[in-house]
Amino acid sequence: MGQYPGRPFYNDSQTVLASGSRTAAPTIADFLLESAQGVHVILDVTDVGEAPAAPSIILTISSVDANDVVSTLLAGAAVTTVSTNVYRIFPLATAVANAVARDLLGKKLRFAVAHDNTDPIVYSIGLNIAGT
Amino acid sequence: MDTNAGRPGYNASLAVFASAARTATPTAVTINNLSGKALQLIVDVTAITATPSITVAIEGYDVASAKWYSLLGSIAAIATAIQRIYRIYPGATASAGLTANDFIPKTIRISVTHGDADSITYSIGANIT
Numbered sequence: 001m002g003q004y005p006g007r008p009f010y011n012d013s014q015t016v017l018a019s020g021s022r023t024a025a026p027t028i029a030d031f032l033l034e035s036a037q038g039v040h041v042i043l044d045v046t047d048v049g050e051a052p053a054a055p056s057i058i059l060t061i062s063s064v065d066a067n068d069v070v071s072t073l074l075a076g077a078a079v080t081t082v083s084t085n086v087y088r089i090f091p092l093a094t095a096v097a098n099a100v101a102r103d104l105l106g107k108k109l110r111f112a113v114a115h116d117n118t119d120p121i122v123y124s125i126g127l128n129i130a131g132t
Numbered sequence: 133m134d135t136n137a138g139r140p141g142y143n144a145s146l147a148v149f150a151s152a153a154r155t156a157t158p159t160a161v162t163i164n165n166l167s168g169k170a171l172q173l174i175v176d177v178t179a180i181t182a183t184p185s186i187t188v189a190i191e192g193y194d195v196a197s198a199k200w201y202s203l204l205g206s207i208a209a210i211a212t213a214i215q216r217i218y219r220i221y222p223g224a225t226a227s228a229g230l231t232a233n234d235f236i237p238k239t240i241r242i243s244v245t246h247g248d249a250d251s252i253t254y255s256i257g258a259n260i261t
Contacts, residue, residue, distance in 0.1 A: 009140035009141070009167045010140065010166055010167050011165060011166060011167055011168075011237060011238035012238060013193070013194075013195045013237065013238045013239065014195065014196075015195055015196040016196065017196065018196065019196065019197065037169075037222075037235075038169075038222065038235050040192060040201075040237055042194040042196065042197065042199075042201060044194065044196065044197035044199060046197075084194075084197070084199060084201055086201050088234060090222055090234075090235060091222070092222040092223035092233065093222070093233060093234075094226060094233050124194075124196040124197045125196055126194035126195055126196030126197055127196075128192060128193075128194070128237035128238060129237075129238075130169055130222075130235040130237070131140075131167050
């Protein structure tokens with residue numbers, strides 16, 4: 001999935017994770033970016049169940065270097081409600097904690113979603129890539 | 133609209149909405165933005181009758197959720213004959229409701245919501261670089 005999105009110069013849109021109900025951290029393939037200077041990552045939560053269910057997830061976006069060393073680019077805040085959450089990473093950004101990172105992307109992006117408990121939560125993750 | 137908008141190496145100028153008197157919310161316009169990162173959106177209001185009010189929205193599209201998300205939040209309503217320019221580009225000095233430090237994604241949408249049925253004449257142009 002997502003092998004070399006970000007064709008040189010062109011913008012691109014990708015689905016990182018299709019909408020689905022989940023109770024534990026999903027496996028997400030790394031994204032190899034051919035040519036990208038910035039990303040919008042959209043975490044869209046559409047169902048959190050009814051109380052006493054109280055799911056909570058945190059999306060982390062990381063860069064993986066050629067030695068497979070992982071460095072965090074941006075970690076979101078815990079999401080517990082039905083909401084659309086947009087995370088931004090690009091070199092000229094104005095940083096906002098848990099939402100916007102002023103940084104380079106590198107070539108390999110890794111997405112991880114940590115679940116705080118096993119209560120089901122329905123969400124998708126989309127990716128908009130700004131070509132160089 | 134204009135699938136060549138933001139063709140690599142080229143700037144693009146688009147007439148998103150031609151000048152016309154309107155009394156109701158027009159159909160939103162979607163722009164396929166091949167490679168543009170920056171947007172200037174020029175709203176030019178030239179005439180009003182009574183007390184119209186319009187609010188512009190600039191949004192990006194998420195393919196995973198099939199939803200739109202805001203690229204420039206808290207845009208104030210326009211109620212007078214005025215030219216207003218909205219800007220989105222990497223490195224911009226942000227100004228609430230006018231300028232965002234961001235890039236524009238592959239698919240963007242421009243919409244205008246009318247607050248009432250009073251007539252207002254306006255055009256909207258887009259410069260994409």
